[in-house]
Amino acid sequence: MTHLPIIVVALYLATAFALPLLGRVKKLHTGYFSLCIATAGLVMSLLTLFYVAREGTFSYFPGDWPPPVGIELSVDWVTVLMHLTINLIGLLVLFYCIEDLSSEVRPGHETWYYTLFFLLMASLNALAMAFDMFTVFVFTEICTLAACALVAIKPKALCVEAAFKYLILSTLGSGMLLLGTSLVYMVTGHLNMGLIGQLLPQAIDLYPLNILIALGLFIIGLGIKSALFPLHTWLPDAHSSAPTPSSALLSGLVVKLFIIVVGRIIFQVFGSELFLMIPIPEVILLFATFGIFAGSLMAIAQTDIKRMLAYSSVAQVCYIYMGMALVSQTGIQGGLLHVFNHAVMKSLLFLAAGAFIYKTGIRKIEDLVGIGYRMPLTMAAFSVGALSMVGIPGFSGFISKLTLAFGALEAESPFFVVVIIISSLLNAVYYLPIVLRGFFGRPATEFQWDKLPLLIIAPVLALAVINIFFGIFPGSLQELARLAAETWLP
Amino acid sequence: MHDLVLQTVAKLIIPFIQLFGFYIIFFGHLSPGGGFAGGTIVASSFILYALAYDVQAGFKRMPRLASKWLESMGALLFVLVGFAGVAMGGSYLANHTGLLDLGEAGTLISGGFIPLLTLAVGVKVASTIISLLYHLLEEKTNV
Incomplete structure (x- = not known):
């Protein structure tokens, strides 16, 4: 049972x-094959949940090499x-892909889409x-390249431009991650997050500048x-021009996983004491507050519906950052809850x-008048x-905003x-008109x-x-x- | 382009490049090198062939489909060998389970399935680099 999380990745x-080898078979078959694999993945993660609930959290060492030497994978509540x-x-999203892809990518490229999809899913799961800085870096790279390719696979100049922008900026991010890892390795001599965390309180006295x-x-x-807000410039282009399934994956999952990595670095490597010593929580809170307002205001100004949703993601990501930077257990709980709820809502x-x-x-948003008469279920x-998204009670967004x-x-x-209250009102300003006009506009x-289909x-x-x-x-x-938040801030 | 000197030298040197590449791959667990370095060297021999003779001759020697298959197979081999560790009762990629003899350190046949993994990496890297070259060359002809 302890093997399940890594078996999902493998x-x-x-x-x-x-899949490229199976690509010779009819395209629909590769789609259904992918569905079987993804279902197996979901079943395995449910089994992991039951196992962890019964036996407690555990660490996994691939190759049976325990940490300073080997890699550690931490299967905790997060x-x-x-x-x-x-x-x-x-x-x-994979269900949606099977019908939708033929209208979004070049004929014959569906199989490659599934390949990229599974590379992305494997890297996200990993x-x-x-629980090891270098493993994080490796899978960050896989994730970034797969995500860029998922944007660029649509044969439109706009998508290629957006993907290029995304590639340049996120490669910059990877470089910073690697540089930071090497600076921490320089002073502690470890790559394992737990071991770095043990040594950092001593190392900060000797090499404060490196660690900062x-x-x-x-x-x-x-x-x-x-x-995160002032660094978000790639997101609206990439998420709005990508094929729809990619937009759902990128907005719903990819950005969240990097927040989880930030959370691990803040709470499990640096620890909340060290984190609170430096005014970094305040800076993140400032960015997040600006981001919540700026994202919502920019979303109000959009005329393209997918672009509006992309700007709304900028604001919602800042909620999660806000929850973490509050450094209170309930705040982190709200942030993690919002990770799940926002993934569901945005996809x-x-x-x-x-x-x-x-x-x-x-x-165009203005052309959606009366769409409720043509597509009532959708x-x-x-x-x-x-x-x-607005946070009306009875929907999951309300729960995470309340917890935050x-x-x-x-x-x-x-x-x-x-x-939170003002930004909910701002969300209402751009979401509710679509709903109202869709149902009550002139049919x-x-x-x-x-x-x-x-x-x-x-x-x-x-x-x-x-x-x-x-x-x-809820x-x-x-x-x-709550259990996940306790892992980070006991 | 048909340069007699280039073609003759390429013909002479390619076997040695490949031999050296496979040497680097198979001694990956004993000496510096391994799958990535060795695979690049092996791929460079194919690149040299395609450049010295012709791209079409290169396609004949190493068809696109073959390099696509090898690319997938190399990566699949790595992932599947990892499952062997789980099947034998260890962790993923565990090498101490007695599936393959660990042998005496320093000899060629040792290290359990590590040589197998370096071979998988070598195949994957070599075919990927060849595929990349083909993509670059094809783009030129398409425009």
């Missing part, structure tokens, strides 16, 4: 390499939560449990990759927007995502409660059902159901996020 890697998120969203610069490089480097919104584009070709699912607000109170900074046509409508509805379920019964997820 299985995804093996599938990624095997890992379990992230694996569930990644594999659940990945599976649902990033969630990597390393922390700065980690936060800026991973901040670029996870689109729901992207897939629903993709369904509008698939059926009608409409990308629009209902979109509304669930939109209301959840409690976290702000626990950290004795009620200012951030005000930030252009007679009422009709969606008439979408089952594989497109099913994942959208499934995500909406998951969203409402965790909005009404208990189990709250408990999981």
Whole structure:
């Protein structure tokens, strides 16, 4: 049972390499084959959850070499939560891929899309449990390259430009991560996060500058990759021009994993004492506050629906950063809860927007008037995502915002409660008009059902159901996020 | 381009390049080098062939499809060998499970399945570099 997390990664890697060989078989078959593998991945991460719940968290040493020598993979509650998120969203997005891909990529490139998808999924799963700086770096690189390729696979000049921008900026981020790792290695002689964490309190007296610069490089480097506010410039282009499934994956999962890595570095390598000694939490809080407002304000100004959703991601990522930088347990719990909830909401919104584009070709927000009469189910699912984003009670977005607000109170900074409330109002400004105009605008046509392929409508509805379920019964997820937060800040 | 001197020298030197590349790969667990370095050297012999003769001759020697297959196979071999460790009761990629004899340190046949892994890396790297070259050359002809 302890092998399950790494088997997921190895299985995804093996599938990624095997798919080009199977590509000779009909394209639909590779799609269904991928679905089987992704389902197996989800089942394995559920089994890991049950195993960890019964036997407790554990560390895994590939090759049976324990740490200073070997690699450590930490299967703790953060890992379990992230694996569930990644594999659940990945599976649902994969369902959507099968029908949608033929309209997004060149004919014959579908198999390559699945290869990139599995490379991305493998690296995300590995990033969630990597407890070793160099493993983090390696999988960061795989993740970055796969994500860039997932944007560039669409044969449009806009996508190539966006992917190039993304590639340049995130390679800069990787470079900073590597430089920071080498600076920490220089003073501690270890790459394992736990061992670095033990040595840093002594090392900070001897080499304060090295360690401060390393922390700065980690936060800026991973901040670029996870689109922390002033470093977010690549995100709107990449996420809005990419094929719809890629947008859902990039917005829902990829940026989150880098936040998890930042969290591990802050809380498990540097530790909260060291982190609080330097005014870095304040800086992150400042960035996050600006980002929440700026992201929402820029989203209001957009006319393209996918671009609007991408700017909304900029704001939502800042919520998660805010939760972590509050350095209170409830704050971190809210942040981790928002990782899951935002992954569900944003992939729901992207897939629903993709369904509008698939059926009608409409990308402009003002043309979506009366879309609720033509695609009622999709629009209902979109509304669930939109209301959840705004934070209406009964939807999962409300739960994570509430927990974040409690976290702000626990950290004795009620200012951030005000930030959350105002930004929720700003979210309402750009999400609700779409819902209202979609359902109550002047209908252009007679009422009709969606008439979408089952594989497109099913994942959208499934995500909406998951969203409402965790909005009404948040208990189990709250408990999981609380346990994960305890791993970071006991 | 048909340069007699270049072609003759290439014909003479390519076997030695490949031999050296495989030497680096198979001695990866004993001396500096290994799959990545050796694979690059092996690939460089194919690159030399394709440049000295013709790209079309290169395609004949090492067809695109073959390099695509080898690329996937090399990576698959690495991942699957890792599962062998799990199957034998150790961790992923565990080498001490007695599946392959660890042998005496310093001899060629030793180190369990490490030579197998360096071979997988070598195959993967060599075929990837050849594929990259083909992509570059093809782009030129397409425009």
